[in-house]
Amino acid sequence: MGTGSTLPVTLHEYKVRASLLIKDLDSSDTARATRAAERMRALPFFASLSLGEVLARRDTVQHKHGLAVIAREAGHATWAELKQTVEDGPRTLDTRAFFRKVHAVFLNRWFSTYEEAARSRETQGGFLFPFGAQCFVCEADFLQALGIDPRDADWERMGRDWVRPRDAAAKERLESKLVALGYGGHHDAR
Template identity: 45%
Template sequence: MRSDTRFHDIEISKRKASLLLKRLCGGDETLALRAAARIRRASYWAAKSPEEILAERERVQHKHALDAIAVEAGFGDWRHMKAEADARLRAAFNPEQLFGLRASFFINLWFTTYEEAEAVLAAHPRRFLFPFRSQFVICGAELLADQGIDTADPDWELIGRDWVHPRDMAARARLSASVARQLSCAREVQP
């Protein structure tokens, strides 16, 4: 059972699974035995001892290593971990959503480097800094409010109004979920 709600990076988990499989099949028997003990976390191999897994190591597949990594992260298996990650990705706020057609009615400052944008944000701390593809945008509270986003949320101050390099990652995670909900609700009421 999961003990926390942290988001586990899928790509990092894939690399960990590959490394686990390499250790299992590598020449160092101590590392291979430890890897076999970890592979047992995958339901397919749960009934086998680490020694039995070592004897059959050529049958261990990448999907088994993925399952083991997912179980170590607190998920039931890889599919469960991937489904949760996909759901969180869909629910998360994507700053590019802010800069559609409606954004052209507001004064937004565009920059090619984060350093330029950060300097302007420091000079205008009541504005907000967001990434947009390979650029950076500073916008006013009016743009966010027009799209149904609560700019008075204290988490904006906790992140320093900087989405790219927030001061507080937990506050940014809360804002991401909150802003995604607010944008969804605002779209439902707009014609």
């Protein structure tokens, strides 16, 4: 069954949703057409119209209007914004950026498997991160040199383990902070 994660919605899927919305608006099924008209009222042009007025003007509704509604329903102001977001992919932590930004010498512990890194973190402390197919464990001073607060309570909540965090919400909060600091890369989910 599912693991709780969902695949990102593709641009094609959003376009299909817009087409289905327009199809619903044109439907002879009154309930279906009325639900679609209500959704169309998310757009400023249609917002001031009654449902009956939206339905009366349905022959003027274009595919671009459907795209705009779908974009708003997905949390974006415009179709162009949604399209750009999907094409860019989600931003996630890019640990390679750590090593492009720090100019001091730190003795991080490197491991070829997660299990070795996790044992080292448990016995010697530190913060565990992935790096390609490997893992490394760094100390708080390494994070501080990067401008990252190692005292943030979310590090403890997630067990200082980026690969297998105890608390996924804590990791998400930290990831947002680190991406905002410039340690983000695009995750290719296509």
